[in-house]
Amino acid sequence: MDITTAYESEELIDAEQVAAFLLENPNFFTQFPHLVEKLSIPHAHKGSISLVELQSEQLRKKVRVLSHKLNQLITIAKQNEAIYRIYADLNLRILKCTNMDDLKFILEEVIQENLQLASVTLKPFKGAHALPEIQQRLLIEKRFKRHRFFFGRLSEHERKLLFNDQEANSVALLLIGDLGELGILAIGSKDAGHFNPDMDTLLITQLQQFLGILLPKLLTY
Template identity: 80%
Template sequence: MSKSLEQYNNNTDIDSKYEQTPALSSELVATYLLENPDFFAQQAHLLEKLEIPHSLKGSVSLVELQSEQLRKKVRALNLKLNQLITIAKQNEAIYRVYADLNLRILKCKDLDELKFILEEVIQENLKLSAVTLKPFKGPHALPEIQRRLFIEKRFQRDTFFFGRLSEHERKLLFNDQEANSVALLLIGDSSELGILAIGSKDASHFNPDMDTLLITQLQQFLGILLPKMLTY
């Protein structure tokens, strides 16, 4: 009787141990592999034997799948690198245009010559659709009411504005030239000299997030030149 009871207790202990052992699941396997990244290095013979379902190729080995994923990453990195190189080349070309423009306007002797150089370089070299320089003083000055309109509406926070204008504003600055997005620069230490307005056919070309380094330099050069050219 005691022997049977002892046997029963032993069987119960064995069953309890099996019940306490967690069932192997895909989550446990995944956790183990993540915690032991060198597992397949130690069990290299498994790599060619394991088959991974593939939507296009049926089943492939883990090595082949890893190689394909690596090739995809390399292609994506090459594409990103080529994009960065293209952007760098474009930025270099734009920098050279602005550098040349700044040198040329320094040699201008009057307002008409300055306007001509600005239009030639910005429209032809930068491929923008419109450019106009509106002085605040002199015989061709922007009327006071229009000056106040732009300053109060577009220059509340800064001496730049990038974005879109109303149809009325576009007419005042560009007449019939196409300008679906614009860059406006107030000129002068106290914004007292005028506005340089540049327009693009692309409605998203000029936007508030764009870099202002080069255009700030142009603004500073014009701030030096205009006082000598305007007739008071």
């Protein structure tokens, strides 16, 4: 609809038609800039303000929101970079291990101190300190039906079996070996929601792969 034609023909124009016209013609006020100065917009805190002032205020609000979101993204990116560097360093360090004691020490140092998680334990499936075979089967059947990893919560019995008295309100369990035949790496968090099925698995499964390369060299059958 041409608003001037409607005006000349003395048709009645309601507010919705005016709004629709302005939406369809966003450049209307560039053609009639003198109208902008005469318009006033009710404001909850400042009384009546001009359209230009209102647009400027709305733009400033959008800029503040975008700036806040950008700062959040930058903070997350820095945190992710720091975590990536910790895992990259851990993977290199474990490949240099020559015995199980060294491996367990490095895992505890990095995961508990650098990543600030509550607990970590490595349970081999063979050797002098192997997890009993019946417990191996029960864990695998219950927690590893579809994947070689599990993120979530354990029963009290499972927590005791893997972590003894260490705190583990949510856990990451990783089966080690191409067929999961070498053992389980168990990592626990104080936060019951820290490890969950929707979390990203890239870095932790890379650790799983590195352990799969190293463990056959350290385990005595």
